[in-house]
Amino acid sequence: MTIAIIGAGMAGAACASQLTQQGQQVRLFDKGRAAGGRMSSKRTELGYLDLGAQYFTARDEGFIAQCQHWLRDGSIAQWQGRLGRLEKGAVIASPDNTLRFIGVPSMQAPVVALLKSAALHTGCQVDRLAFDGKGWQLFSDGISLGVFDQLVLAIPQQQAEPLLREAGVIDTELSAVFTMPALLPCWAVNLELASGPWPYDGIFGNANSPFSWLARQSSKPGRCNGEQWLLHFGAAFSQQHLDADSRDIAGYAIEAVQQLAGQTLAAEMTLCHRWRYAQQNPLYPRYGMLHRPELALGLAGDWLNGGRVENAWLSGVQLAGELVR
Ligand code: FAD
Ligand code: NAD
Known part of the structure; x- marks a missing residue:
């Protein structure tokens, strides 16, 4: 099975890593200069600045095991920031026992680690998709990126919708997923x-x-x-x-x-x-991920699973499980 994954954020990377471990042929495409997506630290002359995700927590057993792996390989570290909160207009101390992690030296490090041996094409925005009833062809700027047996979209909801709409595959089930902004x-x-x-x-x-x-x-x-x-x-x-x-x-x-x-x-x-x-969006329903075998299509991302880094990882892993099944 050849699988194209659009989006090399945490969800796409987790999906790719699981599929590769199962012997599948995966190629990832991301419009950014590097993998990471919203887990991104900007390199400045002052050093790295975290503009997106600030830290992440781990509650699921599988994700806790993944974090331990990243801790061992040095791509994440524990962040023990002193916490405060705003109450009645004043900042007061608000310590807790939650373990919080950050990527080191930059937030994208754990995503990069997941994609160590992946076929990743960065700086590549997929702007058109074509489905012929069996497989998917991807295009960027009028150039074909190849034909694949399966397609995974691991990009934000509002960026996935126009691609699928133009490809003419949005039916009632998919339409429901795109009705409310996630x-x-x-x-x-x-x-x-x-x-x-x-x-x-x-x-x-x-x-x-x-x-x-x-x-x-x-x-x-x-x-x-x-x-x-x-x-x-x-x-x-x-x-x-x-x-x-x-x-x-x-x-x-x-x-x-x-x-x-x-x-x-x-x-x-x-x-x-x-x-x-x-x-x-707190009102958006939780789907986990979406798999449509008859369309050779899967959707993963934090937005399908409650937001947060951990949920993005879980969504990607869950979709990979469905695809190989
Ligand atoms: P993304 O990280 O968005 O990855 C999608 C990827 O798809 C991107 O790399 C993008 O470049 C690529 N892409 C999109 N369209 C295309 C296309 N057409 N062609 C090619 N590539 C495309 N979570 C926490 O757990 N803790 C926090 O403290 C936290 N703080 C946050 C603060 C901010 C400001 C933001 C923005 C997010 C924060 N989050 C936090 C959420 C967390 O960053 C996300 O849940 C997680 O990173 C989402 O991963 P993802 O793979 O689902 O999506
Ligand atoms: P978490 O358990 O640290 O935080 C969850 C929420 O609990 C916080 O938003 C905060 O309201 C509250 N909280 C936690 N510890 C607190 C403390 N010591 N004192 C006061 N309030 C406390 O982490 P999580 O569940 O992994 O969530 C990740 C964080 O990412 C959240 O803070 C969430 O708001 C944030 N996030 C921000 C964006 C964004 O775009 N700004 C996007 C996604 C997630």
């Missing part, structure tokens, strides 16, 4: 502060705050030194300001940080990034 946006702003006014490395916002998360980059091994702080705006704020100018978003971030500190802080934007498809 992923909501997130604006990410990295700020350089003159000083860090909190004795914390990660601060959770709450339902009343525009931001959902604020973190000190230097608390993570391999990242930037100094007072580089990453702020994530919540889904409501990000949706409302989806088309705003990044300078305005940076202004809101500085305002939020100053309000949190209760003082004027010298702050400057280092980076600003809009994630259009970032976090799970």
Whole structure:
């Protein structure tokens, strides 16, 4: 069986790794410069900055075993950031016993490790699909990327839908999966502060705050030194300001940080990034993954399985199991 996987984020990589171990021939295509998807640290002259996923946790037995493997091969490390949370307008300590992991030296490291021996084509955006009733042909910029027995889409819902629609395979079952948006946006702003006014490395916002998360980059091994702080705006704020100018978003971030500190802080934007498809819509149903043997098609991704890195991995692994069965 020849299998094409579009998307080399955690879900696509987990699926590819399982299938390869079972002796299947897999080729992956990703439009990014490297594997990782939303698990991505940006390389800057200051060092790596985490703009997407901040850390991940492990609850499922299989994923715990996978994390132990990554810990042994050095592609992840435990992050023991001191945690705080916003309560009644003030930041208070909020420690817990949860184990949290990060990729080292950058967030994409565990995805890269899964794809160590994979046939991965990066910088390759698949923009057209054709299904002839038996197999799939993939195209990028008018050029055929090959014909495959099976196709796996491991890309965000809103990016999968137009490809499948144009291929003419969206029936009632698939239509239901695409009716409600699964992923909501997130604006990410990295700020350089003159000083860090909190004795914390990660601060959770709450339902009343525009931001959902604020973190000190230097608390993570391999990242930037100094007072580089990453702020994530919540889904409501990000949706409302989806088309705003990044300078305005940076202004809101500085305002939020100053309000949190209760003082004027010298702050400057280092980076600003809009994630259009970032976090799970809490109203979206949980499918796990989707396998349509008669269409030689599988769909995997965090969006089908409740969001989060762990759920992306589980979705990819589950689909691989279905495909070989
Ligand atoms: P993705 O990582 O999105 O991978 C999809 C891949 O498909 C991408 O690499 C993309 O380049 C590629 N692609 C898309 N379309 C095409 C195409 N047409 N052709 C070729 N390639 C294509 N999770 C946590 O557990 N903890 C966190 O702290 C956390 N924080 C987050 C913060 C932010 C700002 C964001 C955006 C996400 C966060 N997440 C977090 C979620 C986590 O990053 C995701 O659950 C997980 O990385 C999703 O993996 P995936 O493989 O399903 O999708
Ligand atoms: P987790 O168990 O650390 O966090 C889950 C949620 O529990 C947090 O969002 C927070 O509300 C709460 N929480 C956990 N520990 C807390 C503490 N010590 N004090 C106060 N509140 C605490 O991790 P997880 O379940 O693996 O979730 C991953 C994280 O990724 C979540 O924080 C989630 O919001 C975040 N995420 C963000 C985006 C985005 O686009 N910004 C996308 C996906 C996931």
